[in-house]
Amino acid sequence: MEINTLTLLHYKNFESADFTFHNKINCLVGNNGVGKTTVLDAIYHLSFGKSYFNPVTSQNITHGKDFFMIEGTYQRDQREEKVIISAKKGQKKMIKRNGKNYDTFSEHIGFLPLVMISPADRDLITEGSDTRRKLIDGIISQNDSQYLHELLQYNKVVSQRNSLLKYFTANQTFDATTLDIYNEQLHQLGSNIFEKRTEFLTEFIPVFKQRYEAITSGNEKVSITYQSKLQHIGLSDLLKNNLQRDRMLQYTSVGIHKDDLDFTIDSYPIKKFGSQGQQKSFLIALKLAQFEILKQQNKVTPILLLDDIFDKLDEQRVSHIVALVNEQKFGQLFISDTHAKRTEEVIKNISASYKLFELS
Known part of the structure; x- marks a missing residue:
């Protein structure tokens, strides 16, 4: 399973943004605060109907606006799927798949399998x-x-x-x-x-x-x-x-x-x-x-999001992680990092094709 495109409107620190992703590896690089993690969170939001970091819907809306919208197009089981999540202040959040509303959010859980690894996981x-x-x-x-x-x-x-x-x-x-x-x-x-x-x-x-x-x-x-x-x-x-x-x-x-x-x-x-x-x-x-x-x-390969995972790890552990995610069992991968050079070196070790997004 892959996400092909992502559109953000008034989501957190993005007024408006469009992304077209690589089917294998996508690297989001830039300084802290430029929105790398927000992009990963938006992809997570499309899978689970909520933010990974802040479940309060109204707090995910860009300051000064009254709604947000996230849209993703996917390739799943050789079919294109479109998922849209929108929320307006004072109203119930909506999830649509191919133009149809879900009766309950729980119906959507599991349709877009995804795993996110983040520094926030330390709470576990x-x-x-x-x-x-x-x-x-x-x-x-x-x-x-x-x-x-x-x-x-x-x-x-x-x-x-x-x-x-x-x-x-x-x-x-x-x-x-x-x-x-x-x-x-x-x-x-x-x-x-x-x-x-x-x-x-x-x-x-x-x-x-x-x-x-x-x-x-x-x-x-x-x-x-x-x-x-x-x-x-x-x-x-x-x-x-x-x-x-x-x-x-x-x-x-x-x-x-x-x-x-x-x-x-x-x-x-x-x-x-x-x-x-x-x-x-x-x-x-x-x-x-x-x-x-x-x-x-x-029986579907989940999307894997790696948010700043190389921080606080020695080179040996990083190399072992890179070797693991290079195995054929992994599909589409997203990596965020503040160090573009470090990320590119990691990807070159994987010897796979990739797309680099430099956010500023």
Whole structure:
């Protein structure tokens, strides 16, 4: 799958811009703040219906304007596809594919498979469990619409249960029958989600380890461990056992919305004991594993966006990454960098045709 053209109108720092891309490698170079990352973000936006960096729609509109529009033309399964995303202040964002509106954004997820690697990914290591759950949920959802539906339903029921717990406290009352209805819904949905996460990680983790070993020549041992209380007890019993705690806290304190992933290097938390280069290698391996899994599942080669990935990496790691993305399994590639010379040297090592965009 490839994106052929991109048109931006009033999107972030672009008043108006048009791009025609190479079908293999596209390099976006220039100083910080000229819009390299914005171009990558616009391509991401077309795949996922939201910005990679700022999910608040109105904040993606050029200052002083009241709407934005992103249009992309793609080649997918030997067919041309046109996707348009537009948003106006105070109105609902719209996604159109070949001139037709989607009823819900979730219908679009997975149609344009894409993987983005960015310095912002460091949040996966430094921030809370929510960011790591979103990573695996996002990968699974791109190929499993039922999983996405169950996840959305689960989160809705959690919100309803939390409202009920607050109502109990505010009105000094308690209704076990109504609470049991929510508990049963959470048990059914949460158990399915837990099983799919477990199944996915069983496949994903070995691929991730292979990618990391390829980047580092196998000098370091990394691991990912899934942490979920459902590994030891069913969700229905878990909710019952924590009822008094939930009533006191006035929210649902247990369930798959509290699951986490432990990232380790040589058996130690990478957050505390990993260098910047090791952490970046870890994150790149995560995303390259994501790429591989998506390609296997969708039978479509995702677009790969590399935003400033060569920063904070030594030459050896850079050369290993270049060797990886030079493999035939990779399709269309986008690279952004502040150093045009460094980027061109990397591309020459790949020995592939490319197109260079110098932004100013």
